[in-house]
Amino acid sequence: MKEAAIIIENITKKFEDATAVDGLNLVVEKGELFGLLGPNGAGKTTTINILCGLLKPTTGSVKVGGYDALKEPGKIKELIGVSPQETAVYPHLTGKENIELFANLHAMPKEKRNRNVDDLLQKLSLRDQAKRRAGKYSGGMMRRINLAMALVHDPEIAFLDEPTVGMDPQSRRAVWDFIRELRKQNKTVLLTTHYMEEAEELCDRVGIIDNGKLISLDTPQQLKRQFKAKNLEEVFLQLTGKRIREEV
Amino acid sequence: MKLQRVAALTKKNLLLLIRDPGALFMLILFPVIATMAFGLAFGTTDSGQSTYEIGVVNTDLSELSWSRHLIGNLSETMILNVQNYSDSNAVQSDLSQGKIQAVLIIPEDFGSSCDSYWASPTDPNLWINTTVTLYLDSGSLFATRAIPPIIQQTLSTSIYGSQQTKISGPVNIGSPSLVEVSTLTTFDYFAPGFFAFFAIFLIMTVSQSFIFEREKGLLRRIRTTPTSSSEFIASHTVSNMITAMIQVAIVFAVAILVGYRPLGDATSFVSAFLILAIFSLCCVGFGLIAATLAKSSGAATGIAFVFIMPQMLLGTFVSVGLSAIAKEAGRFVPGYYVTDALTSLFLRGAPVTSPSILLDVLVVALYSLVVLILGIILYGKYGKT
Numbered sequence A: 001m002k003e004a005a006i007i008i009e010n011i012t013k014k015f016e017d018a019t020a021v022d023g024l025n026l027v028v029e030k031g032e033l034f035g036l037l038g039p040n041g042a043g044k045t046t047t048i049n050i051l052c053g054l055l056k057p058t059t060g061s062v063k064v065g066g067y068d069a070l071k072e073p074g075k076i077k078e079l080i081g082v083s084p085q086e087t088a089v090y091p092h093l094t095g096k097e098n099i100e101l102f103a104n105l106h107a108m109p110k111e112k113r114n115r116n117v118d119d120l121l122q123k124l125s126l127r128d129q130a131k132r133r134a135g136k137y138s139g140g141m142m143r144r145i146n147l148a149m150a151l152v153h154d155p156e157i158a159f160l161d162e163p164t165v166g167m168d169p170q171s172r173r174a175v176w177d178f179i180r181e182l183r184k185q186n187k188t189v190l191l192t193t194h195y196m197e198e199a200e201e202l203c204d205r206v207g208i209i210d211n212g213k214l215i216s217l218d219t220p221q222q223l224k225r226q227f228k229a230k231n232l233e234e235v236f237l238q239l240t241g242k243r244i245r246e247e248v
Numbered sequence B: 001m002k003l004q005r006v007a008a009l010t011k012k013n014l015l016l017l018i019r020d021p022g023a024l025f026m027l028i029l030f031p032v033i034a035t036m037a038f039g040l041a042f043g044t045t046d047s048g049q050s051t052y053e054i055g056v057v058n059t060d061l062s063e064l065s066w067s068r069h070l071i072g073n074l075s076e077t078m079i080l081n082v083q084n085y086s087d088s089n090a091v092q093s094d095l096s097q098g099k100i101q102a103v104l105i106i107p108e109d110f111g112s113s114c115d116s117y118w119a120s121p122t123d124p125n126l127w128i129n130t131t132v133t134l135y136l137d138s139g140s141l142f143a144t145r146a147i148p149p150i151i152q153q154t155l156s157t158s159i160y161g162s163q164q165t166k167i168s169g170p171v172n173i174g175s176p177s178l179v180e181v182s183t184l185t186t187f188d189y190f191a192p193g194f195f196a197f198f199a200i201f202l203i204m205t206v207s208q209s210f211i212f213e214r215e216k217g218l219l220r221r222i223r224t225t226p227t228s229s230s231e232f233i234a235s236h237t238v239s240n241m242i243t244a245m246i247q248v249a250i251v252f253a254v255a256i257l258v259g260y261r262p263l264g265d266a267t268s269f270v271s272a273f274l275i276l277a278i279f280s281l282c283c284v285g286f287g288l289i290a291a292t293l294a295k296s297s298g299a300a301t302g303i304a305f306v307f308i309m310p311q312m313l314l315g316t317f318v319s320v321g322l323s324a325i326a327k328e329a330g331r332f333v334p335g336y337y338v339t340d341a342l343t344s345l346f347l348r349g350a351p352v353t354s355p356s357i358l359l360d361v362l363v364v365a366l367y368s369l370v371v372l373i374l375g376i377i378l379y380g381k382y383g384k385t
Helices: A044-051 A073-079 A095-105 A110-123 A139-151 A169-184 A196-202 A220-226 A232-240 B003-019 B021-042 B065-076 B088-096 B110-119 B141-160 B186-200 B202-215 B218-223 B229-257 B266-293 B297-315 B317-321 B324-332 B334-346 B355-383
Strands: A004-015 A018-029 A033-037 A059-064 A080-083 A157-161 A188-193 A205-210 A213-218 B052-058 B080-085 B102-106 B130-136 B171-173
Touching: A004 A044, A004 A188, A018 A044, A018 A188, A018 A213, A033 A044, A033 A169, A033 A196, A044 A059, A044 A157, A044 A188, A073 A080, A080 A139, A095 A110, A095 A139, A095 B003, A110 A139, A110 A169, A139 A157, A139 A169, A169 A188, A169 A196, A188 A196, A196 A232, A205 A220, A205 A232, A213 A220, A213 A232, A220 A232, B003 B021, B003 B202, B003 B229, B021 B186, B021 B202, B021 B229, B052 B065, B052 B088, B052 B141, B065 B080, B065 B102, B065 B110, B065 B141, B080 B088, B088 B102, B102 B141, B110 B130, B110 B141, B110 B171, B130 B141, B141 B171, B186 B202, B186 B229, B186 B266, B186 B297, B186 B317, B186 B334, B202 B218, B202 B229, B202 B266, B202 B297, B202 B355, B229 B266, B229 B355, B266 B297, B266 B334, B266 B355, B297 B317, B297 B324, B297 B334, B317 B324, B317 B334, B324 B334, B334 B355
Parallel strands: A033 A188, A033 A205, A080 A157, A157 A188, B052 B080, B052 B102, B130 B171
Antiparallel strands: A004 A018, A004 A059, A205 A213, B102 B130
16 A cells, blocks of 8 residues: 555544534545545535644544644645635735745745746746736636645645636646646645546545535546446435535 | 745735835825925925014004114014004904914003113113013914014014123013024924824734735635744734834935924934834734734724824824823823934934933833734734634
């Protein structure tokens, strides 16, 4: 078995009377592109927030890159890159300045920083707009900058929370290509999405989560075979009796 | 603490100041406009002396040469435009309507009094004492400040000659015991408080910038990086100190442009910068406390004003016109000590090593330290989410 990059052991997270994550157990291998699927409010973002040290679990333990999230959050922050679900960029900074800022927050050497920033701008088709203020970007461009800010420091483990939500098909394809490249570089990626086709297209394995519980875990192909379904959407329907998202 | 992170975050904060019209207005344009407006309204440039209308009622029963001499000298000051009245009711009416700014009533025995002085200049027992009555337009700050010393000086020169203005004599002005010749303008009195006044608004911009980063999810995002809270807060502290320095430099430049001529030398200017840099730490602390208490940007503005208003009223140029009780209350706000130190430096011409200034600086430093630490602790505990 490969080395584990993320180990989640029986975590529960309660917010007053609501349980966001309920006894979740999961192991993500190093170099794996893992998809956490579920509808809005299923507990995906809460799980990511626990993994990157923003939230403490009510019970259970978490290890990321071999470090305990409760005891050594600082070590974990050096390993990870987080692309939040809601775009979080400084509107008064240009796209390039936003990416450079996060490179500096990871204390990258100047040369490597400049190289990585240029590389990311190129790959995410943002070079022409790099010197425009982010506040004037379209939604899709904003999300791509959001992603670049998470990955500029070349993290070993990337948490991508709904990275393509609200993107046009062309931008989404560009991001998919970029995520595939991360896998080729042997990066561990934990991706949350409620786009089933995205999970099928990208993920080595998927975990389906609903009401804070992991209800199924396998490769997309195996899950489809197991449930005799054409796609993961049907798998989810069979598992929960509901669609993962409302049709747009 | 990594300098690279602090520098990157500081640069980001300063870019926000330059690129955000709201922040730019609050921290740079507002001080420029206000200083210019106050300077032009309350300051006096070297070349542009104002003139004041003064009504004179001459009731002197003597040969009138002394009183004519006085009236002629008043006209020659070029500052006073003398209008002669024969009726004291008419002159009072014009004063109450603001048509003239002062009234001078020369008494019946004015000439006799002057003659008595010159008959026995060294024997006051033989003088005929008299009083020249002066009424001033209390609605005019300029008139109440500028006219009495001019009258006093002209009266002395007219009666005793230009070399003997300090001696006692038989002619007094009705209410002039406090009168002394001064070249200071109202703006000179206000200016030291101006610097603290504008710096206080840092409280609002600090609280809003923290709230902005929290509301936009940027704070959470930064917390997923190795950046520590101390690095984050240090960047805000540094950027606000730089902002305060820029603000002080601009306010100084604009103030001097509109006629402000502070006492003191280069050391005084450097000291003023340092005092305001220390004070900016206090403002960052108050900003953090406001950001901790506020849940939204609007609330941050409101809460920031809870800290701004007392300091503005009690600790800046606004306090010049307050009651003695209010002035005493000012001792509880740090801005008071900043204004007091700058007043000593620039208005009294005191050296920076004078005990009163050192005490002011010590109080500001201690106050700033306590408020900043309190702000960091509260924000670290309750303000991040």
